[in-house]
Amino acid sequence: MGLQFFSILATLIIFLNTLGNIHAKSEATETLNQRHGKQLSIFQVIRFNNGPCNGTQSMPGTCYTSQECSTRRGVSIGSCANGFGVCCSFTISCGGTTSENTTIFNDENIPSGMGTCTATICPAGNDICQLRLDFDQFQIAGPSTVSLSVTKLVNGNPSAAANAIPNAILGQCITDQFQVTSGSGVTPPVICGINTNQHVFVDADADCNMLMFQLGQGAVSRSFQIRVTQYACTSPNLAPSGCTQYFTSDTGTGMVQSFNFGNGHLADQDQVMCVRRNQNSCRVEAKDVCTASSGMGASTTARFCCGSNTVGTAVGNAGGYDCLSLPFAESKMGNMNVQSRFCGRNAGLSSSAMSSLTVCSRASPFRVAFRSNAFEVSDMTLPNTEAKNVDKGVRLVYFQDSVMC
Numbered sequence: 001m002g003l004q005f006f007s008i009l010a011t012l013i014i015f016l017n018t019l020g021n022i023h024a025k026s027e028a029t030e031t032l033n034q035r036h037g038k039q040l041s042i043f044q045v046i047r048f049n050n051g052p053c054n055g056t057q058s059m060p061g062t063c064y065t066s067q068e069c070s071t072r073r074g075v076s077i078g079s080c081a082n083g084f085g086v087c088c089s090f091t092i093s094c095g096g097t098t099s100e101n102t103t104i105f106n107d108e109n110i111p112s113g114m115g116t117c118t119a120t121i122c123p124a125g126n127d128i129c130q131l132r133l134d135f136d137q138f139q140i141a142g143p144s145t146v147s148l149s150v151t152k153l154v155n156g157n158p159s160a161a162a163n164a165i166p167n168a169i170l171g172q173c174i175t176d177q178f179q180v181t182s183g184s185g186v187t188p189p190v191i192c193g194i195n196t197n198q199h200v201f202v203d204a205d206a207d208c209n210m211l212m213f214q215l216g217q218g219a220v221s222r223s224f225q226i227r228v229t230q231y232a233c234t235s236p237n238l239a240p241s242g243c244t245q246y247f248t249s250d251t252g253t254g255m256v257q258s259f260n261f262g263n264g265h266l267a268d269q270d271q272v273m274c275v276r277r278n279q280n281s282c283r284v285e286a287k288d289v290c291t292a293s294s295g296m297g298a299s300t301t302a303r304f305c306c307g308s309n310t311v312g313t314a315v316g317n318a319g320g321y322d323c324l325s326l327p328f329a330e331s332k333m334g335n336m337n338v339q340s341r342f343c344g345r346n347a348g349l350s351s352s353a354m355s356s357l358t359v360c361s362r363a364s365p366f367r368v369a370f371r372s373n374a375f376e377v378s379d380m381t382l383p384n385t386e387a388k389n390v391d392k393g394v395r396l397v398y399f400q401d402s403v404m405c
């Protein structure tokens with residue numbers, strides 16, 4: 001099919017003809033036109049690609065003729081291709097399916113009580129590699145705050161043995177949850193709570209990806225608007241493989257943070273936050289911007305961070321599982337002898353266990369992962385090597401560094 005997406009600079013091929021009628025044609029109808037090439041010679045034909053465009057208020061859309069836009073059930077939000085096309089925007093809600101780039105998935109017909117709300121995102125072309133989901137608005141029920149042990153486990157199985165450890169649902173998304181299916185590669189973690197202005201990348205499925213909300217009972221205030229951008233395999237905007245998130249600006253002022261930051265960190269997370277090392281920069285510096293109770297402080301026993309098994313057997317003696325992992329970390333002054341795993345619940349990366357206030361890495365991309373297991377605690381009397389669920393989570397600012405090159 002002629003439906004293809006090229007660069008932002010739409011190529012305009014203008015066949016001039018003295019007879020002067022003007023017809024706008026886009027790639028989507030080009031094949032048809034070619035069959036009637038002779039007839040077209042009596043018209044002046046404007047041809048453009050169905051590339052991305054900006055509508056009013058910088059809303060993203062795809063450039064189509066106005067007829068194509070309405071056939072595809074889009075809405076015109078401005079003009080493109082020098083006025084010969086319309087910038088066409090696509091919106092779906094629960095139960096909807098799309099194969100259009102930059103479709104908005106909103107909460108218009110969200111169930112009022114228990115239920116599911118699913119959107120199906122199919123490839124907008126035959127070379128789509130990744131989807132980027134931007135949570136312009138994202139609020140669903142937060143994680144469980146129930147800290148009671150419901151049962152005791154050994155190796156994940158209920159047990160009454162003396163060494164059985166309490167199992168808790170604290171921090172888990174048991175009322176509401178959001179997840180996205182992945183074509184291959186890493187699937188973003190299941191999340192809940194408030195995640196407005198966060199984003200995730202996911203590998204595109206050759207069939208379709210599903211965006212799924214599972215909504216539980218209770219008087220919960222829920223709203224969402226998710227912008228879904230599709231990237232071709234050749235796009236410069238692709239995230240490196242394994243990255244849940246990809247930050248590309250020169251500095252990040254606080255949006256590099258764990259999901260549901262500030263409202264209790266989530267259980268069962270593996271959130272890989274990647275930062276692009278930009279031109280002239282040889283390393284990226286990260287600084288924890290949380291003050292007290294960031295929930296991810298430096299521990300002098302870093303070897304225990306990220307170390308316990310998934311049911312948290314290390315809690316109380318050997319340190320916590322929940323951690324921040326930062327491969328190839330070095331200090332601001334370039335000292336390589338710096339731990340790469342951080343856990344605990346105190347002052348964050350800037351604690352006295354570190355000789356500097358920031359941690360740097362020359363790895364490209366700069367990759368910092370927030371990991372948490374299924375076992376979360378709220379007991380403030382436990383040793384501070386385990387982040388407590390009541391803690392905020394982790395939030396970083398970052399800078400590109402061209403001084404230490």
Ligand SMILES: *[C@@H]1O[C@H](CO)[C@@H](O)[C@H](O)[C@H]1NC(C)=O
Pocket residue numbers: 008052053054058
């Ligand atoms: C849309 O606007 C953004 C920012 O204003 C700009 O970076 C981008 O190139 C524009 N895209 C198109 C297709 O014009």
Ligand SMILES: *[C@@H]1O[C@H](CO)[C@@H](O)[C@H](O)[C@H]1NC(C)=O
Pocket residue numbers: 005006051052060061101102124125229230231232235237
């Ligand atoms: C989808 O739109 C974005 C801009 O919003 C653009 O960068 C990207 O290349 C487009 N994807 C395709 C497949 O055209």
